[in-house]
Amino acid sequence: MTDAAPRLAALTETLLGASLPVRIRAWDGSEAGPPGTPxxxxRHRRALRRILWKPGELGLARAWVAGELAVEGDLYDALDRLAGLIWERQPATDADHRGGPLALLRDGDARAAVRDLVTLARPLPAPPPPPEEAVRRGGDPHSRGRDREAVSHHYDVGNEFYExxxxxSMVYSCAYWEPGGTLEEAQHAKLDLVCRKLALDSGxxxxxxxxxxxxxxLHAAREYGARVTGITLSREQAVHARKRVAQEGLADRVEIRVQDYRDxxxxxxxxxxxxxxxxHVGSARYREYARDLFALLRPGGRLLNHQIARRPEPDESAYRVDEFIDSYVFPDGELSALGTTVTELERAGFEVRDVExxxxHYALTLRAWVARLEARWEEAVRLTSPGRARVWQLYMAxxxxxxxxxxxxxxxxxxxKATSAGAAYLPLRTRTWPAV
Structure with a gap:
């Protein structure tokens, strides 16, 4: 029989209480769902087993990383259509993530649908996670040792892959775009923007x-004459950075260390x-982070903190770290709301003078990275693994x-940081706001 897709589509709609926004093709060749959509x-019923044993985003992500799920058509369109079912539903409770298939059981039609899904998936023992998943260790999530392990998982996957x-540019953060500009131009503009905000100059x-x-x-030393100390917990990053410093003849102005900011x-x-x-700092350590950086600045010195933010929760205790990103991308990473970041910097003694x-700009940057990855897919797989390449494709898209x-x-x-005379002076400046 070739009826897996229609059965799966019907069961999914029953369990989620919404119409399926994309078409499905199952391992038996059958299809169901709205035509003309991604x-x-x-590819394998094992994908269903993963979702049954780990309901929600992580089960889906494991199936994607393992190559058991794929998208034909526009990946962004598919994810956009699925967003309301995956990322924008009410957050799951801890109980929803325990008990394997039993965690999905509900009354009435949903109970019957789960039984049918179990039959379709043939859930033997839970499939092992794809090997790219981070190995969990005990202890303080933001101890020095565990932070080194988390950074190594994310960054020490090969400098050639990151190139x-x-x-x-080898810049792994949001670029600063002008209409029609290239990724390289936008990353140069971002680095220059940071240098100007910090008022860097020779010495x-x-x-x-x-x-x-x-x-x-390199940009601060080459373009502004600054004397720079760069610190990272990634040994592979440090090797690459030191090589670039030597090649540009800037060893007298740039030092790269493998060092924790706390040290x-x-x-x-x-x-x-x-x-x-x-x-990477974590909410429990953020005040320590802000105080440490405050102590390292001279009076009148400036901090430029460039950071991803999430929307604040009505009840902050309801915030949950994204399971896929925590397991495959940034172990132990946490996002804060902008207001929280500003408050913690102010509590450490800083005067916040500007927020941009x-x-x-980050959406454009990520789309540019995805385009580079997909254009050189076979090479990316060779440099890492098929699973790692799929992690990055899904994460960035x-x-x-x-x-x-x-x-x-x-x-x-x-x-x-305030001076002994009080608040630090910043020159007047204006921003241009173009008409929409």
Whole structure:
């Protein structure tokens, strides 16, 4: 019989209480669902087993990473159609993630639908997660050792892979776009924007926290004459950054260290840049992070904190870390609302002087990265693994839609340490707001 897709479509609609927004093709070749839409290809019934044993986003993600689910057609369109069923439903409780297939049981029609789904999936013992999933360790999620492991999982997957993904700039954060510009131009503009906000010039000391592959450090030293210390927990990033420093003849102005920000003791610095690093700090450690950076600045020194933000929850205790990202992308990463970030910086003693929202810019950046990945897919698979490439494709495409739909934001917060005479002076400046 070739009826898996119609059965699966009917069961899905019963369990979710909504019409299926995409077409389904099952492992037996059958299809069901609205024509003219992207096709969700269920290549193996093992995908259903994963969803039964881990209901929700993580089960779907495991099936995607394992290659048991795929999309034919526009991936962004498919994810946009599925967003209301996956990411924008009410958050699950802890109880919803325990008990395997029994966790889906409901009264009436849903109970019968689950029985039929179990029959269709033939759920033997739960399939093991794809190997790209982070290995969980005990202890404090943001101890120095566990932070090193989390950073290594994300960044130590090969510098060649990141070169393929990011392009020559090797900048792994939101770019700053002009209409019609290229990714390289937009990343150069972002680095320059940060340097101007920090008022860098010849001889000023800059600490670049989470320096990545050294792009910000190199730009600040080369274009502004700053003396830069870049720190990262990734040994692969440090090797690459040091090589770039040597190639550009900037070893007298740039030092790259493998070091935790909590262990930096050679302040004061004139300026600190933290670009896409604070997401790794964790809410329990954020006040410590803000106080440590405050202590490392001279009076009148500036901090540029460039950080992804989430929308605030009506009840903040309801916030849950995204399961897919926590398991496959950024272990132990947490997003804060913008207001929380500003409040913690102010509590540490900073005066917040400027906030610039770049949400639309990150959507464009992510789409550019996805395009690079898909254009060189076979090479990306060779450099990492099929599962790793699928992780990045799903993560970046879904994140792009998150920024476009306003579920995510990214902000540059400029904060200043007061001088002995009081508040630090910043020159007057205006922003241009074009007509829509």
């Amino acid at each position: 096709v969700l290809v269920v 393929l993904l990011l392009g020559p 000023r000391r800059l600490l670049d926290v989470g320096c990545g592959w050294g792009s910000m450090a 930096v003791k050679d302040g004061p610095y004139d300026a600190i840049s933290s670009i896409g690093m604070a997401e 929202a770049l949400r639309e 879904a994140s792009a839609l998150g920024f476009e739909r306003g579920r995510l934001g990214v902000n540059q917060v400029l904060a200043v």
